[in-house]
Amino acid sequence: MSATLSASTLLAVPLAPLVGAAVAGLFGTKFGGNHIGRKVTHSLTILGVLVAFIISAMTLKSVVADGARFNATLYEWMVVGGLKMEVGFMVDGLTAMMMCVVTFVSLMVHIYTIGYMEEDDGYNRFFAYISLFTFSMLMLVMSNNMLQLFFGWEAVGLVSYLLIGFWFNKPTAIFANMKAFLVNRVGDFGFILGIGLIAAYAGTLNYTEAFAKANTLAGITFPGTEWMLITVICICLFIGAMGKSAQFPLHVWLPDSMEGPTPISALIHAATMVTAGIFMVARMSPLFELSDTALSFILVIGAITALFMGFLGIIQNDIKRVVAYSTLSQLGYMTVALGASAYSVAVFHLMTHAFFKALLFLGAGSVIIGMHHNQDIRWMGGVRKYMPITWITSLLGSLALIGTPFFAGFYSKDSIIEAVHESHLWGANFAYYAVLAGVFITAFYSFRMYFLVFHGKERYDQNPDAHHDDHAHDAHGHDDHGHGHDAHKPHESPMVVWLPLVLLAIPSVVIGFMTIEPMLFGEFFKNAIFVDGAKHHAMKELEEAFHGPVAMAIHGLTAAPFWLALAGVVLSYYMYMINPALPAAIKRACGPIYRLLENKYYMDWINENIIARGTRALGTGLWKGGDQAVIDGAIVNGSWKLVGRISGVVRWMQSGYIYHYAFAMLLGIFVLMTYFVWFKR
Secondary structure, rough: OOOEEHHHHHHHOOOOOHHHHHHHHOOOHHHHHHOOOHHHHHHHHHHHHHHHHHHHHHHHHHHHOOOEEEEEEEEEEEOOOEEEEEEEEOOOOHHHHHHHOOOHHHHHHHHHHHHHOOOOOHHHHHHHHHHHHHHHHHOOOOOEHHHHHHHHHHHHHHHHHHHHOOOOHHHHHHHHHHHHHHHHHHHHHHHHHHHHHHHHHEEEEEEEEOOOOOOHOOOOOOOOOEEEEEHHHHHHHHHHHHHOOOOOOOHHHHHHHHHHHHHHHHHHHOHHHHHHHHHHHHHHHHHHHHHHHHHHHHHHHHHHHHHHHHHHHHHOEEEEHHHHHHHHHHHHHHHHHOOOOHHHHHHHHHHHHHHHHHHHHHHHHHHHHOOOOOOOOOOOOOHHHHOOHHHHHHHEEEEEEOOOOHHHHHHHHHHHHHHHOOOOOHHHHHHHHHHHHHHHHHHHHHHHHHHHHOEEEEOHHHHHOOOOOOOOOHHHOOOOOOOOOOOOOOOOOOOOHHHHHHHHHHHHHHHHHHHHHHHHHHOOOOOOOOOOOOOOOHHHHHHOOOOOOOHHHHHOOOOOOHHHHHHHHHHHHHHHHHHOOHHHHHHHHHHHHHHHHHHHHHHHHHHHHHHHHHHHHHHHHHHHHHHHHHHHHHHHHHHHHHHHHHHHHHHHEEEEHHHHHHHHHHHHHHHHHHHHHHHHO
């Protein structure tokens, strides 16, 4: 590629998965007559994502090596007044990195799905959905304007609704996808308000044009208040990120989304939907840098999510839900970095997390296959000797997650902790101790899961619910994926399942070491991310303390995060391998705390019994009082009744007799004469 990127080549990146999704959806399902089989469907969709990944990798190389950039409108949809509605791309370091992460993880998920969903009746439909999901996310990250950003934003929400409820005969799946849809609508309401305020006061939806007017926006107060307009805009935008990136209290949808098939758990929670909010705030950094109030708000929300969602991971027994709460906590870490004005660190953690979290989710799915659809880690144990590839890749993913020196997660997580330590914003002290405590908690619940699954005594033959059905195969009569293994012993997954694990394990180990210097301290994000160094100097402090990835890792061996992580691993080993009676004793001693965690801080209860019922009561009141009483009763029915009464009176006066009309005329003349004689003298 030349230093000038080609618009037609870039257009192929989102369109290739879209074509695969369209063909699979139209001709590979009942809707289109099932004209193509499973092999053609997965071949076409994988080819589409592969093409997108190859072009994305070439684009990244051109951006890094040649400094290539692209920012242009491809199609002008309409002009409303002076406001242009456009489709266009902005490709810089931030976009190119996101393109590669999205397409690579999506490619791994597509390949993995061949083995995981091989017996599912909705095989072709699933491939159509995940390819459409990839298209939606690519349109989001490649956009150069807020209209297209919002299109991609809503499209990933729509497709995630379809994927979470993929098994639409399961009531829990239907409840989960509706919950995800409704919670995201709450966040999206704030998001569209933020976009609307930018359009109203900046007169444009284009990123570059809006950022050029950022200082003007910063000097305006919100009408009728003393609030700064830029603060209102940034908080509204971040409310959108709270929904999409599952920040407290709009996090409640994400754990329930585990009702969908495991491949989409990896796709939604690793590289695509949940990272959209992090990407959006980083892209809007020229606006967020102008409001310390908004940044403090982001900092505190992220810290609450990082710490308190980690606590919930400790008590989970479903293997996928442990990883899901880990995702929530790690998204909190990214959000904390955004609040500390360390946008590049947040995006760096987004990238490293995408690889090892996708690895952990797909590893969990491999365990589910090998354990004949059992998801309860209490009924596993000793799986290591039966599933060696899944074991070693899951171990590497867990080491990366807890921030082991030299692993990818270490470089990004430690950078976040140091960045928030250097921040002087309100709430920074709380955020620092929250993310520091989160290191211990993450290590504890991660290795609790690891030890219970892969080590210790084999417990899979004691499971009272032998077919805990993630794969929804009970309805189809399949229990073992057709591999002919012993019905009781675990077995390694087929190559099409473990190969993506190996390919994801490689960046989970090395990507942080390879990219920390250019991404955080080089010019990788030049002109993509803006930081006001005079006001927010966390990145400057990090740069002064950085002496290379090797020195950082060696120093990390003596730092508090490493010892906290090690303590978490050791404690989990002692509690679940050496003294397994201790967790039960702690549970009995800490009953109220355990119930609080088991009920997820009662957030679902509050949503269902207070907010939902209050909303229903308000709706009923508006319906009966406003719609039925005022609109139907007073306005609609009242108007015709009034007309009817007036008509009745007028009809009585229209008798049809001439002498009645003559009498009325004489009476009228008499009244007028009396009026003028007596009152107009």
